[in-house]
Amino acid sequence: MAITRLLVPLLLLLTHFAPAALAADYSAMDDKGEPVLTIYHAEGRRSERIVWFCEEIDMPYTLKFASGDLRASGEMAREVNPLMAMFPTVVYNDQVLVESAAILQLLQERHGNGKLAPAGDSPDYPKYLQWLHFAEGSAAPRFITEFLLQKAVGDNPPPPIVKAQLGRSDQVLTYLEDFLNRHPYFGGSEFSIADIMMLFNINFMSMVARHDMAPYPKVMDWKSRVESRPAFKRMREVALPNGFIGVPQ
Numbered sequence: 001m002a003i004t005r006l007l008v009p010l011l012l013l014l015t016h017f018a019p020a021a022l023a024a025d026y027s028a029m030d031d032k033g034e035p036v037l038t039i040y041h042a043e044g045r046r047s048e049r050i051v052w053f054c055e056e057i058d059m060p061y062t063l064k065f066a067s068g069d070l071r072a073s074g075e076m077a078r079e080v081n082p083l084m085a086m087f088p089t090v091v092y093n094d095q096v097l098v099e100s101a102a103i104l105q106l107l108q109e110r111h112g113n114g115k116l117a118p119a120g121d122s123p124d125y126p127k128y129l130q131w132l133h134f135a136e137g138s139a140a141p142r143f144i145t146e147f148l149l150q151k152a153v154g155d156n157p158p159p160p161i162v163k164a165q166l167g168r169s170d171q172v173l174t175y176l177e178d179f180l181n182r183h184p185y186f187g188g189s190e191f192s193i194a195d196i197m198m199l200f201n202i203n204f205m206s207m208v209a210r211h212d213m214a215p216y217p218k219v220m221d222w223k224s225r226v227e228s229r230p231a232f233k234r235m236r237e238v239a240l241p242n243g244f245i246g247v248p249q
């Protein structure tokens with residue numbers, strides 16, 4: 001009886017404090033007062049996704065790039081990531097990371113304070129996660145492959161191997177249009193990092209591939225809504241000081 005009387009308050013105390021004790025505190029600043037995140041960036045490249053995220057949640061970061069000089073920006077990334085100097089490359093605490101969706105997912109989980117992602121148990125979560133990874137896993141390969149093949153073939157009749165790839169961008173865009181017909185964002189009801197991931201691809205199609213976007217009014221309406229966000233505008237000021245820099249045509 002005496003033991004029970006002692007154990008019950010002890011258990012209550014433990015269950016009350018255990019979650020707080022287990023939850024890690026991820027600081028955005030290190031012991032020297034510097035941001036734990038350094039973004040290696042090049043203008044007009046996918047690294048702008050990470051800058052946009054940080055601007056959305058006011059996460060401090062160090063941004064490294066050579067304004068107006070893609071080659072010099074590449075050299076800066078190569079210094080920390082010689083084997084796979086991509087944009088984005090980030091240094092987070094003492095780790096060098098690539099892959100924009102993985103970086104955004106990590107930063108959102110550790111520093112997002114519940115912003116920019118639906119809760120894991122919400123109805124929006126499954127599709128949000130799909131789109132977060134669809135952007136690079138399925139949309140970008142189809143968009144880029146078709147764009148490059150069309151460039152390579154030019155006005156010549158496409159060989160069968162090329163013909164099989166044609167129309168795949170429109171298939172993706174139709175899929176996106178259908179979703180946005182029923183939801184305001186790729187995150188579902190709220191803006192999320194899935195939207196940050198997808199915009200770069202849509203801008204690739206509209207500004208670089210110069211694809212006909214007229215059949216996709218919902219996609220274009222979503223694009224203008226997300227681009228009107230103050231954090232997106234701040235990203236443009238810091239990460240695109242010379243305006244849009246495309247890819248060689």
Ligand SMILES: N[C@@H](CCC(=O)N[C@@H](CS)C(=O)NCC(=O)O)C(=O)O
Pocket residue numbers: 044045046047085086087088098099100101136
């Ligand atoms: N799936 C990667 C793709 C990264 C990527 O290929 N970025 C391009 C720029 S947008 C790049 O770094 N290209 C130069 C290279 O691959 O050498 C991601 O989402 O981060």
